[in-house]
Amino acid sequence: MTDPAELPTTAWAVLGMLSHAEELSGYDLKKWADWSLQFFYWSPSFSQIYAELKRLEKHGYATSRAVRSADGVRGKRMYAITAAGRAAATHWVNHAPVEAPVLKHSVMLRAWLGHLAAPQRLRDMLAQHIDYAETMRRRAEADADGAAANPDWAYPGAVLRWCVRHYESERDLARDLMAELDTLS
Amino acid sequence: MTDPAELPTTAWAVLGMLSHAEELSGYDLKKWADWSLQFFYWSPSFSQIYAELKRLEKHGYATSRAVRSADGVRGKRMYAITAAGRAAATHWVNHAPVEAPVLKHSVMLRAWLGHLAAPQRLRDMLAQHIDYAETMRRRAEADADGAAANPDWAYPGAVLRWCVRHYESERDLARDLMAELDTLS
DNA sequence: GTGTACATGTAATCCGTTACATGATTCC
DNA sequence: GGAATCATGTAACGGATTACATGTACAC
Numbered sequence: 001m002t003d004p005a006e007l008p009t010t011a012w013a014v015l016g017m018l019s020h021a022e023e024l025s026g027y028d029l030k031k032w033a034d035w036s037l038q039f040f041y042w043s044p045s046f047s048q049i050y051a052e053l054k055r056l057e058k059h060g061y062a063t064s065r066a067v068r069s070a071d072g073v074r075g076k077r078m079y080a081i082t083a084a085g086r087a088a089a090t091h092w093v094n095h096a097p098v099e100a101p102v103l104k105h106s107v108m109l110r111a112w113l114g115h116l117a118a119p120q121r122l123r124d125m126l127a128q129h130i131d132y133a134e135t136m137r138r139r140a141e142a143d144a145d146g147a148a149a150n151p152d153w154a155y156p157g158a159v160l161r162w163c164v165r166h167y168e169s170e171r172d173l174a175r176d177l178m179a180e181l182d183t184l185s
Numbered sequence: 186m187t188d189p190a191e192l193p194t195t196a197w198a199v200l201g202m203l204s205h206a207e208e209l210s211g212y213d214l215k216k217w218a219d220w221s222l223q224f225f226y227w228s229p230s231f232s233q234i235y236a237e238l239k240r241l242e243k244h245g246y247a248t249s250r251a252v253r254s255a256d257g258v259r260g261k262r263m264y265a266i267t268a269a270g271r272a273a274a275t276h277w278v279n280h281a282p283v284e285a286p287v288l289k290h291s292v293m294l295r296a297w298l299g300h301l302a303a304p305q306r307l308r309d310m311l312a313q314h315i316d317y318a319e320t321m322r323r324r325a326e327a328d329a330d331g332a333a334a335n336p337d338w339a340y341p342g343a344v345l346r347w348c349v350r351h352y353e354s355e356r357d358l359a360r361d362l363m364a365e366l367d368t369l370s
Numbered sequence: 371g372t373g374t375a376c377a378t379g380t381a382a383t384c385c386g387t388t389a390c391a392t393g394a395t396t397c398c
Numbered sequence: 399g400g401a402a403t404c405a406t407g408t409a410a411c412g413g414a415t416t417a418c419a420t421g422t423a424c425a426c
Contacts, residue, residue, distance in 0.1 A: 008413065009291060016298045027377050040293040048414055050379060076377060090301040098295065098310055100317070104287035106194060108225040108347060113201045114340030116275040125283055132285070154369050155299030162293060162362045169354040177347045184339050193385065212405050233386055235407060260394095261405055376423075384415080395404070 004088035005059050009099065010044050013037060014052045015061055015089050018081040020156070025076045026050045036156065039140050039163040053079055061085030111177065119185035126178040130171050137167035189273035190244050194284065195229050198222060199237045200246055200274050203266040205341070210261050211235045221341065224325050224348040238264055246270030296362065304370035311363040315356050322352035 017029055017037070024032070026049050033043040044052070056062040057079070064079045081089070107129045114122055140163040147157035202214055202222070209217070211234050218228040229237070241247040242264070249264045266274070292314045299307055325348040332342035 009289075009294070010413080013294060016294070016301075019298065019301060025377075026379095027375095036297075037294075040288060040290045040297070042287060042289055045415060046377090047379070047416085051414090086301070089298065093295050093298050093302045094306050098313070099289075099291045101292065101314075102227060102287065102289035103225060104194075104227055104284075105225045106284045107286065108344050109194070109198060109201070109222075110278050110283065111347075112221075112225070112341050112344045113204065113274065113278050114343070115337075116201075116204060116271070117278045121279050128283070129286075152300075155366075156297050158299070158362060158365050158369065159293050159297045161365070162296075162358055165358050165361065166354075169351075169358070173347055173350050173354070176350065177343060180343050180346070181340075184343065195385080210405075211407095212403095230387060231405090232388085232407070236386090372426090374423100374425085377421085378419100380417105380419080382415105382417085385413085386411105387413100388411085389409090391408080392406085393404100395402100397402080398400090 004091045007055070007059075007092075010048060011052045011055060012089060012092050012096075013041060014044070014049060015056055015081060015085055016093075018056075018062060018079060019086060019089055023078040023080045025078050026053055027076070029053075029079075035139075035143065036160075039136065039143075040159060040166075056085065059085075059088075061088055107174075111181070114181065114184075119181070122181055122185075123178060126174050126181070130174045130178075133167045133171035133174060137164055137171065140164045140167060189276045192240070192244075195233060196237045196240060197274060197277050197281075198226060199229070199234060200241055200266060200270055201278075203241075203247060203264060204271060204274055208263040208265045210263055211238055212261070214238075214264075220324075220328065221345075224321065224328075225344060225351075241270065244270075244273075246273055292359075296366070299366065299369075304366070307366055307370075308363060311359050311366070315359045315363075318352045318356035318359060322349055322356065325349045325352060 013033075014029060017032060018024060026046065029049050030043070030046050033049070037043055053062065053064070057064055061082060062079045062085055063082055064077045067076050067078050107125055110117060110125060111122060140160050144157055144160035144164055147153035147160055198218075199214060202217060203209060211231065214234050215228070215231050218234070222228055238247065238249070242249055246267060247264045247270055248267055249262045252261050252263050292310055295302060295310060296307060325345050329342055329345035329349055332338035332345055
């Protein structure tokens with residue numbers, strides 16, 4: 001087996017999604033990314049997904065076929081992972097160096113600049129962040145429940161439970177920080 | 186006051202660092218970013234910092250002066266925030282829309298693809314991640330202790346305590362996940 | 371008939387990194 | 399003398415986004 005090509009992580013994420021399914025369109029992948037990858041990675045834009053799909057196909061990691069609807073007009077293209085693609089993805093998971101986790105927390109960046117901020121602004125920002133974390137937690141929980149039904153989703157399910165706890169913690173830590181900032185101003 | 190220019194978050198982060206200090210060189214800023222921003226945002230490369238400094242100066246948000254060492258040979262350039270820069274940064278903190286937090290967790294991405302992974306690989310990855318989180322926690326704690334001494338660092342101090350709890354949680358959640366994965370394979 | 375979802379793709383642009391280039395200073 | 403740190407910057411490149419362009423299907 002030749003060494004798998006050097007590809008950006010996004011490509012492996014897309015290929016990884018394909019490895020969980022039979023056949024998906026670019027549109028499907030975007031929708032699915034919004035509801036799964038989104039929790040712990042990030043959801044690439046449509047244009048990025050279409051570009052990665054072409055690249056994956058060029059490398060022989062995916063195949064596609066054009067599909068027309070019953071009325072024969074509307075076209076779409078369905079992608080599936082190939083054996084070579086599965087091998088490459090497996091190799092990537094098992095052997096590629098693991099990139100450091102990236103955290104870009106613009107709420108904390110603003111709190112770090114609290115000496116420039118109006119106290120109420122910091123409270124509002126944190127309140128909004130608490131809502132965001134709670135929404136994400138709920139969504140992840142619903143997804144985790146969905147995954148629990150199917151043994152094929154054991155790993156995604158475990159990761160989704162990690163996400164539930166992660167957003168729970170995110171919510172609680174924001175509450176703590178809000179309380180702490182209230183004692184400052 | 187004219188509206189502050191549209192700048193990437195990195196520019197505001199650099200300007201924010203300048204707002205915490207008297208005068209800093211690009212090199213100083215990079216070193217400082219590695220030990221503060223790094224915990225909750227990310228540390229731009231040297232070249233990025235130098236580029237942002239030039240842009241900030243162009244906008245009148247920072248000034249610089251060349252400094253030569255006692256022997257008169259070695260040169261460096263020290264940057265300071267201007268009044269306009271402080272006003273712009275304040276406006277950004279108080280009024281710019283807050284970007285959604287970005288999380289790109291490549292460890293979780295690989296766990297999500299656990300059906301492709303060797304069980305031992307997942308254990309190793311998580312063990313390494315636990316070490317990473319613990320190291321970050323310790324570093325953040327040391328920094329938070331340092332900040333506690335000075336009332337000027339109240340906000341950075343509060344954020345650093347948030348970081349300590351965040352990395353603590355990150356460590357614990359990775360342990361939980363490792364235990365859960367062990368029951369799967 | 372209007373808005374929403376389905377469906378794909380191009381072009382322009384920007385953010386940011388890596389590699390490269392250069393050279394002084396300080397500590398061992 | 400050699401390594402690590404201080405110190406700045408350019409050039410090439412790539413990853414990714416936004417805006418734009420286009421059109422169908424379906425529900426209300």
